[in-house]
Amino acid sequence: MYRTGDLVRRRIDGRIDFIGRVDHQVKLRGFRIELGEIEAVLEDQTGVTQAVVVAREDQPGDIRLVGYYTSEAPLNEATVKAAMGADLPAFMVPTHLVRLETFPLTPNKKVDRKALPAPVAKKVAAPKPAAAPVVQAAPAVAAGTAQDSGRLQAQIAEIWSTVLGVADISGRDSFFDLGGHSLLAVQAHRSIRDELGAKGLSITDIFRFPVLEDLTARVAALTDPAAAAATTPVRSKAPAPVAAPAVAAPEPVAATAAAATPAPAVNDRAQARSDAMARRRAMRARRSA
Structure with missing residues (x-):
């Protein structure tokens, strides 16, 4: 009706029942979040083949973002979160990351988000900090x-x-x-x-x-x-730094060698998702104009 993205049902008496959303937009602590944007960033991480992000409320009143992904080998959760934090604000970085062998599917062969498992309570392995003073x-x-x-x-x-x-x-x-x-x-x-x-x-x-x-x-x-x-x-007082020996600057590398270096591979799925999200935002802007 107002193109808000809400899915509703009109009753015979004129009342409207809210059913849900036609997309995967959620509201978390006052912020409206498009889960597809988080999924695109998660899929863009090295080693991730597919990703799904949902907002779970396993405890009443405590809504958290949980990212599910598939990969050939387990990934360091703290490292992935830090990489995602470079492209997303803090409130859009998932609280938990769960690795799955395969995603549960509906009879229509779509990801069954309601069947995704709850994250297991465990301590996150943080990266090793720098050596602290004695x-x-x-x-x-x-x-x-x-x-x-x-x-x-x-x-x-x-x-x-x-x-x-x-x-x-x-x-x-x-x-x-x-x-x-x-x-x-x-x-x-x-x-x-x-x-x-x-x-x-x-x-x-x-x-x-x-x-x-x-x-x-x-x-x-x-x-x-x-x-x-x-x-x-x-x-205790930290020891005085030792002056590093002078090192001769390396010879400049020829431009042809730099040009011959192959560019890093881009996740096609993440790129396609990012393009789709950009088109969706452009369509909403045209509708509201």
Whole structure:
């Protein structure tokens, strides 16, 4: 009727029932998202042969984007997410990626999105960070204080696991890298304040200290300032950088050799999908004009 893309049914009395969408557009935390655009970016990743993205609500009120793909070999989820983040805003990067051998199909040989499996709760393997500076512990640290800090970190990790649906959380994991967002941050903040007695913890602390160890230190400072000061690590001075030896510049390569280098292969499926999405946006613009 208004060319909004909504699929409706008109009753005899004139009322209109909303059935769904004629496309795969969804609304997530205030943003209207075209799932086909995310699928095109996912299919453009090296090793991906086919991709489907859906918005799942496995827990009431918690809608998350889940990307399903097929490939010859498993891919590193953190690496794929980082590559997708270079082409998409953060709210369009799927929270979970699931590799399938084949996609479930309907009797019409189309992907059965309702039959796609729920993602399994597991920890995301993040890329290895750069070498951190040597940390030298303060000399006067009681064993009981270290045990209390470890117990507090385990309690916060359990809260994260309940909120995020992710198991096996380590001290250097980030709340947002594990799938957290602003709404889940509010839930985690409320649980930490109520269960651990950190009444001085503000919602901004969840964003300032997204890493589990850092948030644990913050909560410890609010609940027991004396113990938190005793367990503060002392960072040693980094060694002075060594001057690198001078290296002669390489000879320029002939232009003919550069021209002979073959261009990287382009995923035909991803290119076709991107062209289709561009035509769809152009058609909508003409209709609204």
